[in-house]
Amino acid sequence: MPVCAICEEVVDKVYRCAGCGVDFCKDCGDPNSEKKLCTLCMPYEAKEEEWRAQNRKFKPRFKANSEHQICQTSFYRVQVP
Numbered sequence: 001m002p003v004c005a006i007c008e009e010v011v012d013k014v015y016r017c018a019g020c021g022v023d024f025c026k027d028c029g030d031p032n033s034e035k036k037l038c039t040l041c042m043p044y045e046a047k048e049e050e051w052r053a054q055n056r057k058f059k060p061r062f063k064a065n066s067e068h069q070i071c072q073t074s075f076y077r078v079q080v081p
Contacts, residue, residue: 004028006038017041 002014004025014023015031019041024031029038037045 006040019045 001010001012002023003009004011004014004027005022006024006028009025011025014025015029015036016022017024017029017038017040018035019037022038022040024038030036030042035045
């Protein structure tokens with residue numbers, strides 16, 4: 001019988017985590033999702049998705065004028081000839 005590496009219980013079936021590679025049972029992760037993450041990797045995946053969503057908001061927008069282009073973000077101004 002396989003043993004879950006997280007809760008250390010003997011279970012009927014274990015799943016391999018795509019994030020860290022540990023074997024986990026259905027109570028210690030999400031085996032039905034397409035990524036199959038254990039409970040240890042789920043918070044990291046959520047933080048990564050949150051970070052990606054925040055970075056999508058701050059894409060630089062360029063406004064062309066007659067002489068050059070100026071980046072319109074609040075972080076920096078870059079002039080491109």
